[in-house]
Amino acid sequence: MRRRNMWALVPLVLGLALMASPAGASTLVQKMTAANQLFWQADYTGAAAAYAELETLGVHSYELLYNRATAEARQGRLGVAVQYYEKALRIAPGEADTHHNLQVIRDYIARRASEKGRDAVLAPSVGPVRALLDRFSPNGVAWAFLFFLTAAFGAFVARGFVRVDFARMVLGVVGGVLLAGAVFAGAVTAGKWHVHTQQVEAVAIAPDVLGVHEGPSDTPVRFYLEEGSRVRVLEQRDKWLRIRDDQGRDGWVPRAGAGQI
Amino acid sequence: MRRRFSGLILASLWLFAAAVHAAPEEPSVEFSFDRDTFVAGEPFEMNISVTADGEGEPTIHIPDTRGLRVLQRSVSRPSSGMSFSFSFGLGQGAKKVVRNTGTTRHQLFVVADAPGAYRVGPVEVTLDGHRFRVGTRTINVVAAGAAKAVSPDAADAAASLGGQPLVLQNVKRDPDYFLHMSVSKDSVYLGEMVVLSVYLYTRTSNLRIEQFTREPGTDGFWVERFEDFDLRRIQTESVVVEGQRMDRLLLKQMPLFPIKTGELVIAAPTLSFTVGGGFFSFGRQVTRSAEPVTVQVKPLPTTGQPAAFHPDNVGHFRLKAELSPNPARVGEPVTFQLVLEGEGNVRKAALPVLPTIGGLRAYPPEEGVTVKAAKQRVTGTRSHKVLLIPEAAGEYTIPALSMPVFHPGTAQYQVLKTREFKLAVREGASGAAALPAPPADAGAAATDDAAGVASTANRDAFSRMQTQLRSISNRINVDRGAPLAVTRPLYLGLLGGVLLLFVGFGVGRWAHRRWSLRREVNRPSRAAPEAIRALRQLGAQSGALERDAFYAALHKTLLAYLASRLDVTVVGDTQTELSARLVQHGMPAPQVAEFMTLLESCEFARFARVDADAADFRAEIDHAISLVRALSQGRGTPSAAGAPAQGGGDA
Numbered sequence: 001m002r003r004r005n006m007w008a009l010v011p012l013v014l015g016l017a018l019m020a021s022p023a024g025a026s027t028l029v030q031k032m033t034a035a036n037q038l039f040w041q042a043d044y045t046g047a048a049a050a051y052a053e054l055e056t057l058g059v060h061s062y063e064l065l066y067n068r069a070t071a072e073a074r075q076g077r078l079g080v081a082v083q084y085y086e087k088a089l090r091i092a093p094g095e096a097d098t099h100h101n102l103q104v105i106r107d108y109i110a111r112r113a114s115e116k117g118r119d120a121v122l123a124p125s126v127g128p129v130r131a132l133l134d135r136f137s138p139n140g141v142a143w144a145f146l147f148f149l150t151a152a153f154g155a156f157v158a159r160g161f162v163r164v165d166f167a168r169m170v171l172g173v174v175g176g177v178l179l180a181g182a183v184f185a186g187a188v189t190a191g192k193w194h195v196h197t198q199q200v201e202a203v204a205i206a207p208d209v210l211g212v213h214e215g216p217s218d219t220p221v222r223f224y225l226e227e228g229s230r231v232r233v234l235e236q237r238d239k240w241l242r243i244r245d246d247q248g249r250d251g252w253v254p255r256a257g258a259g260q261i
Numbered sequence: 262m263r264r265r266f267s268g269l270i271l272a273s274l275w276l277f278a279a280a281v282h283a284a285p286e287e288p289s290v291e292f293s294f295d296r297d298t299f300v301a302g303e304p305f306e307m308n309i310s311v312t313a314d315g316e317g318e319p320t321i322h323i324p325d326t327r328g329l330r331v332l333q334r335s336v337s338r339p340s341s342g343m344s345f346s347f348s349f350g351l352g353q354g355a356k357k358v359v360r361n362t363g364t365t366r367h368q369l370f371v372v373a374d375a376p377g378a379y380r381v382g383p384v385e386v387t388l389d390g391h392r393f394r395v396g397t398r399t400i401n402v403v404a405a406g407a408a409k410a411v412s413p414d415a416a417d418a419a420a421s422l423g424g425q426p427l428v429l430q431n432v433k434r435d436p437d438y439f440l441h442m443s444v445s446k447d448s449v450y451l452g453e454m455v456v457l458s459v460y461l462y463t464r465t466s467n468l469r470i471e472q473f474t475r476e477p478g479t480d481g482f483w484v485e486r487f488e489d490f491d492l493r494r495i496q497t498e499s500v501v502v503e504g505q506r507m508d509r510l511l512l513k514q515m516p517l518f519p520i521k522t523g524e525l526v527i528a529a530p531t532l533s534f535t536v537g538g539g540f541f542s543f544g545r546q547v548t549r550s551a552e553p554v555t556v557q558v559k560p561l562p563t564t565g566q567p568a569a570f571h572p573d574n575v576g577h578f579r580l581k582a583e584l585s586p587n588p589a590r591v592g593e594p595v596t597f598q599l600v601l602e603g604e605g606n607v608r609k610a611a612l613p614v615l616p617t618i619g620g621l622r623a624y625p626p627e628e629g630v631t632v633k634a635a636k637q638r639v640t641g642t643r644s645h646k647v648l649l650i651p652e653a654a655g656e657y658t659i660p661a662l663s664m665p666v667f668h669p670g671t672a673q674y675q676v677l678k679t680r681e682f683k684l685a686v687r688e689g690a691s692g693a694a695a696l697p698a699p700p701a702d703a704g705a706a707a708t709d710d711a712a713g714v715a716s717t718a719n720r721d722a723f724s725r726m727q728t729q730l731r732s733i734s735n736r737i738n739v740d741r742g743a744p745l746a747v748t749r750p751l752y753l754g755l756l757g758g759v760l761l762l763f764v765g766f767g768v769g770r771w772a773h774r775r776w777s778l779r780r781e782v783n784r785p786s787r788a789a790p791e792a793i794r795a796l797r798q799l800g801a802q803s804g805a806l807e808r809d810a811f812y813a814a815l816h817k818t819l820l821a822y823l824a825s826r827l828d829v830t831v832v833g834d835t836q837t838e839l840s841a842r843l844v845q846h847g848m849p850a851p852q853v854a855e856f857m858t859l860l861e862s863c864e865f866a867r868f869a870r871v872d873a874d875a876a877d878f879r880a881e882i883d884h885a886i887s888l889v890r891a892l893s894q895g896r897g898t899p900s901a902a903g904a905p906a907q908g909g910g911d912a
Contacts, residue, residue, distance in 0.1 A: 028739035029737050029739055031739075032737050032738075032739055033737060036733060036735065036737075039733050040486065041631065041632070041633070042608065042630055042631060042632035042641070043630075043631060044630075045629070054739070059739045059740065060740060061738035061739060061740040062738065063734045063736045063737070063738040064738070064739070066733065066734055067733040067734060070730060070731075070732065070733045071733070073727075073730055074727065074730070075628075076628075076723070097731045097734070100731055101730050101731055104726055104729045104730055105726065105730075107726075108722060108723070108726040111722060112719065112722070115719075138745050138746065138747075139745070139746040142745070142746040142747045142752060143746060143752075146752070146755055146756055146759065149756075149759055149760075149763075150759050153759060153762065153763050153766075157766055160770070189747060192745070193745060193747055196745055
């Protein structure tokens with residue numbers, strides 16, 4: 001009886017913990033709701049600032065990044081919009097709205113660049129491995145890895161206790177399939193982690209074009225990046241980033257002119 | 262007497278069964294309608310309920326009636342009918358009778374194309390091999406014009422709702438629910454606002470709106486959104502549509518601004534919703550589409566069109582300008598603000614550009630737009646703020662700016678103007694050159710808006726791009742975890758836990774195997790202590806045991822000792838073989854012989870009627886323990902030569 005009473009305390013404690021923890025969350029919810037309302041009132045500058053504040057408060061959801069990107073796009077800051085759409089895609093690669101808006105903006109920038117007689121390669125081509133990795137949500141595949149691993153473990157443990165040959169065979173096959181799934185999901189998870197932590201990328205956010213300098217100072221401009229161009233970051237030094245574009249050209253850009261993804 | 266009574270019971274059962282198994286009764290048929298008066302061309306609902314009682318399910322056929330078209334048909338099988346079974350007879354001759362009683366309901370939506378009398382039925386019901394033709398009904402259908410004269414229902418309903426019955430056009434009607442899309446004006450000027458509304462008409466109140474599976478197509482329109490329109494608070498009103506009282510739900514309302522001329526078609530939306538449903542059922546999924554709507558967009562009149570008119574400037578606007586501070590000092594930033602406000606698409610309107618003024622360095626303008634879309638109106642303010650830095654003292658003239666606009670209400674052009682400003686600049690003190698020089702592209706930027714949109718053509722392209730953008734997500738997600746789940750403590754904890762379990766399980770299995778193996782290897786050395794312990798336990802229990810049971814247990818314990826000591830299975834071995842094995846393992850032959858004798862005496866005592874008491878049992882136990890101890894002094898390993906069997910006879 002005493003033990004049952006103790007178990008009854010568990011939901012109570014959990015409930016209290018849940019009631020206590022969202023105190024900050026409810027404020028964040030209010031802030032995000034207010035930011036959305038600013039957007040609906042067509043105050044895109046205010047909405048983008050409110051989303052930025054939420055980001056500084058540690059919110060890192062797909063919705064926040066997507067909404068901020070859209071608010072930035074509405075006020076014409078297309079480079080920043082591309083940067084945040086790219087960030088949103090890193091969290092949720094399958095979101096059709098993000099792909100659509102990103103394509104609309106890139107088309108516009110490409111057309112604008114073409115009218116000014118410039119070529120714009122906004123999204124560098126990626127290899128098959130990276131293309132495969134880009135199809136998966138990092139968190140989705142990470143949880144899938146955990147699920148497959150646990151399920152495979154469960155199947156193998158169950159197999160150890162089962163004495164019927166047919167059931168043992170079935171559990172062995174199921175465990176093998178689950179383990180193969182876990183290996184695949186684990187490999188993709190590792191790949192996503194590598195991309196996130198090792199392959200730093202940035203987007204040119206300066207209006208119109210961003211000059212790429214020969215060195216990390218006010219040296220001559222080697223070439224220009226179109227607004228919204230995605231590039232690899234090779235090195236970071238004070239207020240400068242060394243970048244490489246899709247054509248293999250590298251150089252230095254001011255940190256303020258490129259937003260990291 | 263008993264046999265006679267049994268015969269009576271059996272006969273009664275047969276009679277009862279025969280009665281039950283007789284030909285089924287004629288089913289009953291009932292007609293019901295959703296109205297009393299039937300109008301040609303107007304669909305109505307007809308319900309035909311067939312109640313049948315028989316062994317099997319009835320087959321119901323409703324013959325077609327010439328002149329009546331069935332639009333939709335549904336059948337509900339009996340759900341609350343009674344069913345019972347009864348068996349009589351014995352063995353394989355037993356007969357089972359099943360009775361089913363229930364009402365099958367056919368629901369038909371029917372329309373009569375012409376007035377007249379229509380006879381429905383008779384309904385054909387086949388039940389248990391018997392065919393019945395039952396139930397007829399005659400319907401008198403009147404012409405559409407005569408309906409109001411015949412039945413005041415529609416007029417009464419409309420009167421009670423305080424309005425005329427609605428006459429809907431461009432609608433795909435359905436008796437129960439249909440979707441209707443309409444626009445506030447079907448002919449507008451380019452850039453003039455049109456309000457698009459989508460309604461659901463329904464006769465059922467129990468429905469759940471889910472989502473538009475296809476939104477209205479608004480190609481060719483700039484789309485805004487009414488802030489005060491919320492789908493979660495659907496406005497519902499009762500209306501009369503062609504004589505039927507229905508609920509009208511406003512599902513979507515949005516302002517549209519045409520951005521091209523000609524016939525613009527707003528593609529039909531499609532809505533999915535659930536009808537019925539409750540705690541025990543999910544309801545029925547229904548999908549309805551509206552008819553597309555065409556809007557005629559007229560070009561703006563060329564007569565009286567000012568030369569500098571921009572086609573995006575359509576609406577009822579006011580224009581004003583402010584300059585501050587005035588006077589100012591050299592190098593001190595001066596703000597020139599241009600504000601356009603009023604009703605129309607302010608977001609898209611093209612503001613006049615401040616020309617370059619010698620001596621005033623201009624920075625790229627800062628745009629601000631506030632749009633208020635509510636109560637079927639779109640109003641707003643658009644500001645255009647330019648920072649000017651006077652480079653020298655003197656008086657500068659900020660010219661009056663003009664902006665031609667088209668007022669769709671009056672169909673007239675008008676020119677909005679700001680006043681001219683005189684900016685007095687004195688020799689500056691501090692603050693000069695406080696701001697950095699404008700960017701290299703400032704010449705172009707000065708004429709751009711905040712988006713870097715240079716020309717009118719670019720502005721159009723930018724506007725088009727904006728209309729194509731999808732809006733923000735309404736989901737509120739304030740997740741503050743790390744972007745990668747693999748770096749979150751919860752995930753790492755779970756992963757670590759699973760891996761620990763995995764490793765722990767593997768280690769546990771390995772340790773268990775090793776322990777079992779070691780136990781097997783050490784089996785002979787543990788044989789004597791285990792046997793002595795078992796013998797002592799047997800001795801302690803001997804007082805409560807019968808003779809047979811005691812000797813059987815003693816025999817079993819001694820054999821178990823031998824099996825452990827020799828690390829082989831000894832069941833089935835003769836005593837001669839056992840002796841040979843023991844000697845071969847280095848046991849002293851006399852003790853082996855004595856042990857075999859003890860085993861033999863156990864066998865004998867089990868099956869022979871020998872008197873024995875507790876003292877005898879204890880003596881046997883002590884003897885056995887001493888023998889086990891004596892045998893355990895032996896080498897316990899097989900001798901190389903393999904000594905011959907000694908002592909002991911056949912078991």
